[in-house]
Amino acid sequence: NAGVTQTPKFRVLKTGQSMTLLCAQDMNHEYMYWYRQDPGMGLRLIHYSVGEGTTAKGEVPDGYNVSRLKKQNFLLGLESAAPSQTSVYFCASSQGAVAFFGQGTRLTVV
Amino acid sequence: DQQVKQNSPSLSVQEGRISILNCDYTNSMFDYFLWYKKYPAEGPTFLISISSIKDKNEDGRFTVFLNKSAKHLSLHIVPSQPGDSAVYFCAASVQGAQKLVFGQGTRLTINP
Numbered sequence: 083n084a085g086v087t088q089t090p091k092f093r094v095l096k097t098g099q100s101m102t103l104l105c106a107q108d109m110n111h112e113y114m115y116w117y118r119q120d121p122g123m124g125l126r127l128i129h130y131s132v133g134e135g136t137t138a139k140g141e142v143p144d145g146y147n148v149s150r151l152k153k154q155n156f157l158l159g160l161e162s163a164a165p166s167q168t169s170v171y172f173c174a175s176s177q178g179a180v181a182f183f184g185q186g187t188r189l190t191v192v
Numbered sequence: 193d194q195q196v197k198q199n200s201p202s203l204s205v206q207e208g209r210i211s212i213l214n215c216d217y218t219n220s221m222f223d224y225f226l227w228y229k230k231y232p233a234e235g236p237t238f239l240i241s242i243s244s245i246k247d248k249n250e251d252g253r254f255t256v257f258l259n260k261s262a263k264h265l266s267l268h269i270v271p272s273q274p275g276d277s278a279v280y281f282c283a284a285s286v287q288g289a290q291k292l293v294f295g296q297g298t299r300l301t302i303n304p
Contacts, residue, residue, distance in 0.1 A: 086235070113290045115291070124294040124295050125236070125281065127292075172235055179226070179241065182238070183236045185233070186233070186234070
């Protein structure tokens with residue numbers, strides 16, 4: 083079982099560049115999430131989706147956009163990367179109260 | 193405004209002893225609580241959960257206790273093993289809202 087897969091695992095961006103992080107899940111879950119993890123801050127919710135074609139803002143949405151065109155995929159976009167977006171990004175999916183996480187994407191913006 | 197707080201960034205315990213990780217929350221609407229474990233370079237994995245209608249849930253070496261009046265939950269691991277060394281996150285949600293709010297995490301180190 084693949085579960086939740088994130089692409090890429092690592093990336094270095096220059097300030098102002100754009101990129102898209104891809105999340106794919108094979109559990110047929112309705113709900114998908116993007117979190118970021120920063121030292122001392124835990125995991126903070128960026129955006130989430132309650133089903134195909136839907137998206138909603140989380141706790142820290144500024145500077146990010148998302149799309150859920152297919153049920154199994156949830157894309158996180160950075161239009162103009164900033165050093166403050168240096169973080170580890172986790173995608174998750176759920177069908178009930180328990181969320182299942184991908185392995186993470188370590189993004190560095192220089 | 194941190195709704196879920198883990199006030200101990202780190203904890204060191206001897207192998208075989210009990211590990212107790214604590215978590216406090218401020219939102220009285222939370223009614224479901226979870227603990228996740230995270231190893232370096234991996235995503236968090238679900239460990240154990242508890243509904244607000246219970247005050248204790250046990251799964252093998254892991255027990256979660258919930259004190260609703262104090263808005264406090266704790267995770268007990270006994271006996272602690274070296275493989276338990278990881279970062280532990282507590283999380284809370286309002287059932288039906290499907291969003292988890294996480295604490296800052298506690299790094300547990302089990303010493304031989």
